[in-house]
Amino acid sequence: MMDENFLEGKxxxxxxxxxxxxxxxxxxxxxxxxxxxxVDINKELLNETAKKVEESTGRNVIPIVCDVSKSDQVESMxxxxxxxxxxxxxxxxxxxxxxxxxxxxxxxxxxxxxxxIAVNLKGQWLVSKSICKRMKKQTFKxxxxxVIHTASIAGMVVDNAFPVYSITKAGIIMMVKALAQSLAPxxxxxxxxxxxxxxxxxxxxxxxxxxxxxxxxxxxxxxxxGTVEDVVNVSVFLASPLSNFITGHNFPVDGGITEVGxxxxxxxxxx
Amino acid sequence: MVEKFLEGKxxxxxxxxxxxxxxxxxxxxxxxxxxxxxxxxxxxxxxxxxNVEKKTGQKVIPIVCDVSNSDQVExxxxxxxxxxxNVYILFNNAGIALSYGVNICRIKEENWxxxMNTNLKGQWLVAKAFCRKMKAQKFEPITGxMIHTSSIAGMVVDGGVPLYxxxxxxxxxxxxxxxxxxxxxxxxxxxxxxxxxxxxxxxxxxxIRIKIESGHIKxxxxxxGTVEDVVKLLIFLASPMSNFITGHNFPIDGGIAEVGVPPNYIKSSV
Numbered sequence: 001m002m003d004e005n006f007l008e009g010k011x012x013x014x015x016x017x018x019x020x021x022x023x024x025x026x027x028x029x030x031x032x033x034x035x036x037x038x039v040d041i042n043k044e045l046l047n048e049t050a051k052k053v054e055e056s057t058g059r060n061v062i063p064i065v066c067d068v069s070k071s072d073q074v075e076s077m078x079x080x081x082x083x084x085x086x087x088x089x090x091x092x093x094x095x096x097x098x099x100x101x102x103x104x105x106x107x108x109x110x111x112x113x114x115x116x117i118a119v120n121l122k123g124q125w126l127v128s129k130s131i132c133k134r135m136k137k138q139t140f141k142x143x144x145x146x147v148i149h150t151a152s153i154a155g156m157v158v159d160n161a162f163p164v165y166s167i168t169k170a171g172i173i174m175m176v177k178a179l180a181q182s183l184a185p186x187x188x189x190x191x192x193x194x195x196x197x198x199x200x201x202x203x204x205x206x207x208x209x210x211x212x213x214x215x216x217x218x219x220x221x222x223x224x225x226g227t228v229e230d231v232v233n234v235s236v237f238l239a240s241p242l243s244n245f246i247t248g249h250n251f252p253v254d255g256g257i258t259e260v261g262x263x264x265x266x267x268x269x270x271x
Numbered sequence: 272m273v274e275k276f277l278e279g280k281x282x283x284x285x286x287x288x289x290x291x292x293x294x295x296x297x298x299x300x301x302x303x304x305x306x307x308x309x310x311x312x313x314x315x316x317x318x319x320x321x322n323v324e325k326k327t328g329q330k331v332i333p334i335v336c337d338v339s340n341s342d343q344v345e346x347x348x349x350x351x352x353x354x355x356x357n358v359y360i361l362f363n364n365a366g367i368a369l370s371y372g373v374n375i376c377r378i379k380e381e382n383w384x385x386x387m388n389t390n391l392k393g394q395w396l397v398a399k400a401f402c403r404k405m406k407a408q409k410f411e412p413i414t415g416x417m418i419h420t421s422s423i424a425g426m427v428v429d430g431g432v433p434l435y436x437x438x439x440x441x442x443x444x445x446x447x448x449x450x451x452x453x454x455x456x457x458x459x460x461x462x463x464x465x466x467x468x469x470x471x472x473x474x475x476x477x478x479i480r481i482k483i484e485s486g487h488i489k490x491x492x493x494x495x496g497t498v499e500d501v502v503k504l505l506i507f508l509a510s511p512m513s514n515f516i517t518g519h520n521f522p523i524d525g526g527i528a529e530v531g532v533p534p535n536y537i538k539s540s541v
Contacts, residue, residue, distance in 0.1 A: 180526055233514075247525065248531075249521070
């Protein structure tokens with residue numbers, strides 16, 4: 001539906017771009033004409049992905065290694081990004097980590113708590129902060145830029161297998177609303193909430209993901225596992241002019257789990 | 272260039288004579304769909320059908336039907352399957368707003384009946400008449416897609432149109448229930464428009480401005496909505512891009528409901 005080159009002449013910056021959804025976004029935006037800056041902490045994989053995307057799409061693809069939880073690294077990354085691209089029309093704030101699978105919230109180490117908040121929540125804030133001021137001044141009409149954050153269904157309904165992750169993702173959904181207000185009407189800001197998709201969080205293995213879903217008694221109305229492409233499809237819509245009158249919204253892409261299915265739970269109850 | 276992802280597919284649009292329905296008609300036909308347009312306003316319906324057919328070259332069949340009347344809906348559904356060999360998109364869109372500005376404690380019973388029957392029961396009747404056949408269609412991976420028109424008034428109550436708000440909150444619940452029972456074959460989602468220039472505001476921006484002022488509305492994206500804004504979302508929901516999304520209500524309102532200020536008529540000095 002949106003195969004036109006609507007991102008021709010536009011720059012897109014994607015964090016967490018070496019793999020998973022980020023890599024999917026990279027191919028999708030480049031195919032639609034965008035030049036890219038890909039940001040990740042995993043240098044080797046990042047360079048490999050950047051090269052592949054460049055080869056397959058013929059676009060400019062610049063890899064920048066950066067830990068998004070460190071403000072000095074984010075500052076220098078954003079400086080370099082604006083040197084490489086003359087605009088950033090799409091900011092895809094996607095980098096995130098999940099640690100401590102299955103550990104009770106009250107038993108989690110402080111250092112792990114800090115780490116997840118720093119990467120998932122503060123990281124997205126730092127990147128928005130350093131990019132959006134310039135993005136807002138860009139002369140594209142009618143919208144100067146578009147910001148897309150990766151939240152999660154765990155931020156909509158708590159997932160006690162990943163309690164800290166859930167907290168960070170709920171924070172992202174609220175941050176998206178705050179940013180949507182503060183950047184309106186020049187920039188639209190929306191979130192995507194994936195459900196269960198085969199990505200690096202599950203070692204790229206469907207069987208590990210299935211185990212997680214079984215343990216949590218998850219029920220998916222659409223009765224299949226999610227793919228990276230499912231999420232990419234929504235990001236393409238959000239990057240396109242089709243979504244220009246939508247801001248501050250969180251888009252679940254989970255086959256219906258959160259709103260009409262059964263989300264993960266681990267409590268035992270006979271009544 | 273428009274990609275014809277609806278080639279060989281049928282789309283049924285209720286409230287198809289004007290507003291969002293008419294916008295959807297052009298958009299779906301341009302993407303290759305043959306259409307049945309349903310409306311209660313015969314004259315406008317026939318005019319719209321002719322215009323869409325002429326402009327797009329697709330088959331466009333008008334059927335006059337009051338969606339609140341089950342006999343008429345049954346007859347309409349029968350006729351639809353004579354005209355189209357499939358209904359891949361069902362856009363359940365017909366709706367009315369009455370009793371603008373009347374307090375909920377003073378509204379006449381007949382207006383309650385009229386609004387609930389058209390907005391809520393009407394969508395249920397139409398979904399009921401089509402869902403079994405839609406579910407049995409052979410399209411892969413999804414056999415059909417339903418889209419319901421709700422409203423931001425169904426997300427956050429609008430005291431200016433209380434019955435309308437209730438009916439639209441009901442539409443959101445109806446959408447969720449349908450999405451459960453029709454999964455995994457059919458995706459069912461709703462769209463919640465904000466303030467757009469359509470027949471409900473007599474196609475007048477001025478009327479919308481009065482509404483915005485009396486309801487103290489603030490729109491983050493700082494403009495009045497158009498039919499086009501809504502049609503763009505409909506294209507996404509009719510396309511394969513949304514195949515893994517069901518049961519969701521999509522606000523299309525420039526941010527009013529979730530990050531702006533929705534209508535309020537509250538008097539308070541504190």
